[in-house]
Amino acid sequence: MDYPMRRDDPFHPPPDYARLRAELPVSRVRLRTGQRVWFVTRQADAKVVLGDPAFSSVPSAPGYPAIRPLPEGPPPPGVFLAMDPPEHTRFRRMLTGEFTVKRMAALRPVIDEVIADCLAELTAVDGPVDLVEVFARPVPSLVICELLGVPRSDREFFNERSQVQLDRAASASAVAQAVEELRVYLDGLVRSKTADPGDDLLSRLVVQRLRTGELTHEELVGIARLLLVAGHETTANMIGLSVLTLLAQRSRWEELCADPGLVPGAVEELLRFSSVVQQGVARAVVAEISVGGQRMRPGEGVLVALASADRDERVFADPDTLDLRRPAGRHIAFGFGVHQCLGQMLARAELVAALTALTRSVPGLRLAIDPADVEFRPDMAVYGISALPVTITARVGE
Numbered sequence: 001m002d003y004p005m006r007r008d009d010p011f012h013p014p015p016d017y018a019r020l021r022a023e024l025p026v027s028r029v030r031l032r033t034g035q036r037v038w039f040v041t042r043q044a045d046a047k048v049v050l051g052d053p054a055f056s057s058v059p060s061a062p063g064y065p066a067i068r069p070l071p072e073g074p075p076p077p078g079v080f081l082a083m084d085p086p087e088h089t090r091f092r093r094m095l096t097g098e099f100t101v102k103r104m105a106a107l108r109p110v111i112d113e114v115i116a117d118c119l120a121e122l123t124a125v126d127g128p129v130d131l132v133e134v135f136a137r138p139v140p141s142l143v144i145c146e147l148l149g150v151p152r153s154d155r156e157f158f159n160e161r162s163q164v165q166l167d168r169a170a171s172a173s174a175v176a177q178a179v180e181e182l183r184v185y186l187d188g189l190v191r192s193k194t195a196d197p198g199d200d201l202l203s204r205l206v207v208q209r210l211r212t213g214e215l216t217h218e219e220l221v222g223i224a225r226l227l228l229v230a231g232h233e234t235t236a237n238m239i240g241l242s243v244l245t246l247l248a249q250r251s252r253w254e255e256l257c258a259d260p261g262l263v264p265g266a267v268e269e270l271l272r273f274s275s276v277v278q279q280g281v282a283r284a285v286v287a288e289i290s291v292g293g294q295r296m297r298p299g300e301g302v303l304v305a306l307a308s309a310d311r312d313e314r315v316f317a318d319p320d321t322l323d324l325r326r327p328a329g330r331h332i333a334f335g336f337g338v339h340q341c342l343g344q345m346l347a348r349a350e351l352v353a354a355l356t357a358l359t360r361s362v363p364g365l366r367l368a369i370d371p372a373d374v375e376f377r378p379d380m381a382v383y384g385i386s387a388l389p390v391t392i393t394a395r396v397g398e
């Protein structure tokens with residue numbers, strides 16, 4: 001079977017996933033590059049792959065799935081998503097303190113302010129307005145810029161470059177250029193923080209880790225790049241897709257507007273339902289192991305279909321139904337194991353704040369086009385929508 005597989009309904013993963021879960025939960029697929037890799041569709045098996053040291057996240061490891069041609073050589077310094085323990089652990093430990101409940105609570109006013117600004121822009125327009133452009137993209141971009149201490153005036157620069165990097169259809173030269181431009185910019189940013197630290201994540205890492213010799217300048221630049229890329233596109237697409245999913249099933253939107261207390265649970269269900277990291281998650285086998293009855297050997301590649309694991313009928317009853325009241329917390333949209341999303345609490349805080357603000361302030365929000373005309377992103381690593389024209393009727397207070 002060829003990978004990626006086609007969706008026939010943009011709100012649901014490819015139908016092949018359900019068939020494979022039932023008939024051949026650990027199967028083989030052929031990538032566009034011709035490589036054959038294991039394909040894991042049930043949640044229990046997905047957790048084995050993501051949780052066991054028999055699997056490596058290093059793209060240069062033999063057999064690592066090349067969904068598109070892989071960059072040669074080792075990953076850039078500091079990009080710990082592409083490292084294994086113990087190297088990965090060293091970086092992850094330095095960062096966990098920046099994503100604690102306490103830090104997220106401190107960021108809450110920033111998130112609320114960013115959302116209020118974007119909401120004001122959304123409601124300022126009379127007639128159809130693109131919610132992706134004025135709300136879903138800028139919210140996470142501004143929040144991550146605040147977190148890192150990136151000047152707001154540079155946010156457009158990041159929007160464009162991080163999108164190119166995740167575009168499976170982008171040419172290798174376009175990706176390489178975007179990567180290089182971001183690296184050069186962040187290099188300058190880290191230099192300015194080193195000369196004059198402020199009160200932000202990069203400055204704290206400068207004072208606590210760079211000056212003590214635990215981190216090099218290049219590693220800090222890599223960390224900054226990873227956080228920007230990982231935190232922006234994922235959250236932007238989750239916001240856009242969540243609003244679309246709710247508006248396309250209007251009774252669900254109205255359910256949330258009527259009871260804002262449902263929002264945190266609804267966010268978990270939307271994370272499960274959309275499971276936006278649609279390509280990958282990739283690993284290379286480094287020690288022999290059995291998964292779902294299949295023997296995997298070193299040098300083989302594995303793809304874990306998170307979107308399939310999050311529709312696994314062994315874990316979720318009636319998985320293809322969006323049920324805002326179900327306990328959806330067992331989804332693995334943020335991954336599992338040592339690489340489980342570092343920014344998940346931040347992402348949740350942004351999603352809850354965004355949906356709370358929208359349902360409270362603009363309950364009359366409507367799609368300005370037919371749901372069938374919405375442009376989805378089937379070829380991107382992160383699923384979502386490119387634009388969402390909406391109209392705002394019946395604003396609160398009018």
Ligand code: HEM
Pocket residue numbers: 050057080081082092144226227228230231232234235238276277281282333334335336338339340341342343344346347
């Ligand atoms: C890792 C999803 C938001 C930072 C991951 C992984 C997934 C994921 C599936 C695991 C990848 C793997 O195992 O190879 C998401 C989704 C998000 C989101 C669905 C939004 C809805 C964020 C945010 C940040 C962030 C807001 C930071 C500001 C990271 C980092 C990693 C990661 C640094 C690598 C962790 C490691 O390797 O230890 N994310 N993410 N993510 N995410 Fe997120």
